[in-house]
Amino acid sequence: MVVARIPFISPMNVIMKNLNIGMIGYGFMGRTHSNAYSQVNHFFPLKYKPVLKAVCARDAEKVRSFADQWGYESVETDWRKVVERKDIDAIDICTPNNLHKEIALAAAANGKMVLCEKPLSMNTAEGEEMVAAIERAGVPNTVWYNYRRAPAVTLAKQLIDSGKLGRIFHYRANFLQDWTISADLPQGGAALWRLDAAAAGSGVTGDLLAHCIDTALWLNGSITDVSAMTETFIKERKHTLTGQIEKVSIDDACTFFCHFKNGSLGLFESTRYARGHKALYTLEVNGEHASLKWDLHDLHRLQWFDHGDEGIVRGWRSVHVSDSDQPYMKNWWVPGLQIGYEHTFIHQVADFLKALEEGKPCSPTFREALETQKVCDAVISSAKERAWKTIAS
């Protein structure tokens, strides 16, 4: 008797194709991404299944322990080996910013798909090189601006695109932290590369405002020009790698105004010196008919004010984004039960795999993320020269 070979059918009746991941860096983002790859097929019906093929970092013992903890099949200590491996389909860049370009270029040259952490690059010039390389190679790519995929933020996008807010007048965003206030905190090295301009490119502008800018461009369209001020409150810190007291070259705080192409005004602020705030990312959009607000500390809620409501009950509504007709939520629990931070990364993987299946790009692509880089560069140069700067097209 001939028995037909039955392909593996997932519980969601979808034929699985393996997508072998090679992840470079196993820190904070390495964990969020590994979790996302592990979870995505449990919740989203997809043809592709990420396989944790290899993880890479320089310390052999630590990377082995990470691989065991998360279920990676193999380890490498040199990222160049990972990008050259024939059994890897996609390279995931989870390293400090100064390595993004070199790894992305090598990955593209080897025909690998690339998922790159934000910010895309140290500056616009590097970003342009990366876009050119990735587009020349024609490989699928995305940049992990994950806050777009908090369901309440995706719902904000749907509401804005539906025209419910009418003409937009104001876009406001903050990203506030307080972890670098101590002058005793050194700069550079493993945990503190964000304070070292050579590894990070910039301070809060590239680290935190880049998120706010990406979301703003997505929700409210392009930014035409900016006027910024930055401050470095602690001017010198000991450098972990040299042991010397060295000048601090990153921006500790940044505030900027901007015009959007749609005629609205933008106001952005970020700092690591707002005592009491750990990761307060908030955004607010004010339109002719309605306004909306979002707060990362309460990320499943969207605050909504509709001027069209009956006068006597008109007021801000707190929408608990957990119903099955709200973005991403039909894939999770039952209406009323919320999800969290890690799910934004699971959503990005789900969208990347779905886009792959459909032969479409997954936003933000390298080219789209380059727009954020251009705004970041204009912000830094505006602050330096105390002048308005037009965003390069």
Ligand SMILES: NC(=O)c1ccc[n+]([C@@H]2O[C@H](COP(=O)([O-])OP(=O)(O)OC[C@H]3O[C@@H](n4cnc5c(N)ncnc54)[C@H](O)[C@@H]3O)[C@@H](O)[C@H]2O)c1
């Ligand atoms: N999307 C987000 O919300 C978000 C949040 C945090 C960080 N990030 C971005 O993710 C990237 C990584 O940040 P993080 O917080 O995970 O940093 P981290 O310091 O926690 O981890 C960095 C990792 O890179 C590894 N690494 C450094 N140099 C390496 C090399 N030469 N070869 C191989 N591995 C190397 C380190 O061993 C470490 O595992 C940065 O670009 C950062 O801006 C994004």
